[in-house]
Amino acid sequence: MTFKQLTEEHLDALREVSNVGMGHAATALSQLVGETVYLHVPQVTLTDIANVPDLLGGPEQVVVGITLQIRGDAQGNIILVFPLESAERLVAQLLARDHGPDAFDEIGISTIKEVGNILASSYLGAMGSLLNLTLIPSIPLLANDMAGAVIDFLLIELSEEGNQALMIETEFHGSNKDDKLIRGHFFLLPDPTSLVVITDAIGGLNDNA
Amino acid sequence: MTMRERVGISEFKIATTPVSLVTYGLGSCLGITLYDAEVCLGGLAHTLLPRPRPGMDLSRMTKFVDASIRLMADELVANGASMARLQAKVFGGANMFAALQEWSGESIGQRNIVCARETLAELGIPLAAEEVGGNFGRTVVFNLATGKVLVKSVREGQAEVEY
Numbered sequence: 001m002t003f004k005q006l007t008e009e010h011l012d013a014l015r016e017v018s019n020v021g022m023g024h025a026a027t028a029l030s031q032l033v034g035e036t037v038y039l040h041v042p043q044v045t046l047t048d049i050a051n052v053p054d055l056l057g058g059p060e061q062v063v064v065g066i067t068l069q070i071r072g073d074a075q076g077n078i079i080l081v082f083p084l085e086s087a088e089r090l091v092a093q094l095l096a097r098d099h100g101p102d103a104f105d106e107i108g109i110s111t112i113k114e115v116g117n118i119l120a121s122s123y124l125g126a127m128g129s130l131l132n133l134t135l136i137p138s139i140p141l142l143a144n145d146m147a148g149a150v151i152d153f154l155l156i157e158l159s160e161e162g163n164q165a166l167m168i169e170t171e172f173h174g175s176n177k178d179d180k181l182i183r184g185h186f187f188l189l190p191d192p193t194s195l196v197v198i199t200d201a202i203g204g205l206n207d208n209a
Numbered sequence: 210m211t212m213r214e215r216v217g218i219s220e221f222k223i224a225t226t227p228v229s230l231v232t233y234g235l236g237s238c239l240g241i242t243l244y245d246a247e248v249c250l251g252g253l254a255h256t257l258l259p260r261p262r263p264g265m266d267l268s269r270m271t272k273f274v275d276a277s278i279r280l281m282a283d284e285l286v287a288n289g290a291s292m293a294r295l296q297a298k299v300f301g302g303a304n305m306f307a308a309l310q311e312w313s314g315e316s317i318g319q320r321n322i323v324c325a326r327e328t329l330a331e332l333g334i335p336l337a338a339e340e341v342g343g344n345f346g347r348t349v350v351f352n353l354a355t356g357k358v359l360v361k362s363v364r365e366g367q368a369e370v371e372y
Contacts, residue, residue, distance in 0.1 A: 060348055146363060
């Protein structure tokens with residue numbers, strides 16, 4: 001199966017499954033930061049790999065990216081992208097210290113990786129129990145650089161199989177006003193080789209309904 | 210007044226003065242320039258993978274380092290450049306996540322760099338400059354009027370270096 005063979009129904013189902021997964025992730029993040037976290041409606045985009053950096057806010061945009069591989073019954077990658085300032089605020093808030101330039105010292109990096117781990121685990125856990133699949137996140141990796149550079153290893157992986165990427169994206173933000181707002185994007189990029197597993201699981205979902 | 214033209218992922222463009230070709234946010238990918246100084250004609254490629262392996266998708270050869278260099282050299286020669294005068298510069302091939310390398314042996318960035326050097330050597334194109342490896346992203350601006358390449362990064366103290 002290739003990305004091109006996905007039907008509208010498949011994409012709708014992915015959007016719905018992702019919504020459930022992201023709901024759980026947002027609850028986890030709310031508890032962590034102690035404020036309500038709001039979600040936008042998930043977007044499912046099938047696009048040329050060349051367009052992916054633009055969809056992440058532009059290739060030169062400096063971001064903090066946390067990536068995790070998905071292991072288990074299906075493979076793929078999760079990327080959590082925070083604008084630099086949001087990542088700094090998040091670290092400051094979680095560690096109850098001043099928001100400063102040294103946000104990404106060892107403990108800061110470790111903190112934000114753990115945020116990635118918690119979000120990915122709750123997302124995959126919810127998605128997995130819905131689809132009856134075992135989905136486990138790898139340890140998180142972090143890079144603080146231009147968005148294009150942070151994610152191009154994923155595009156390299158995808159380009160071995162074709163020229164397209166399937167991106168399931170959710171934007172979220174906290175409830176603090178203006179200068180304390182935390183925003184981020186959560187991306188799920190399934191491997192093309194795992195599409196059949198996911199669409200079969202979604203099909204099974206419909207059969208049971 | 211120079212005009213900027215963007216080179217996207219898995220493509221190359223050729224141009225002449227007064228254009229600047231630019232590609233943004235290279236991580237493990239490579240930015241490869243070829244330039245004939247006598248006619249101010251050159252090209253910039255943004256490649257993802259070293260060379261095709263069995264089972265890989267071949268619908269867009271410009272994502273490969275070796276094919277891009279050959280196709281770009283051919284197109285430059287077809288437009289009036291001389292193969293004997295072409296000079297190359299190579300940028301990128303970083304390893305953004307140290308742990309990825311531990312899992313997979315030689316990093317994809319490193320394999321891209323090696324492939325570019327080998328292909329250039331096979332074609333007899335001298336490598337005039339390179340800034341490769343490391344763990345940071347690069348934006349490459351190639352000025353066709355001068356043949357100079359400006360490499361921008363977000364590292365402290367080394368935001369812009371010209372090659």
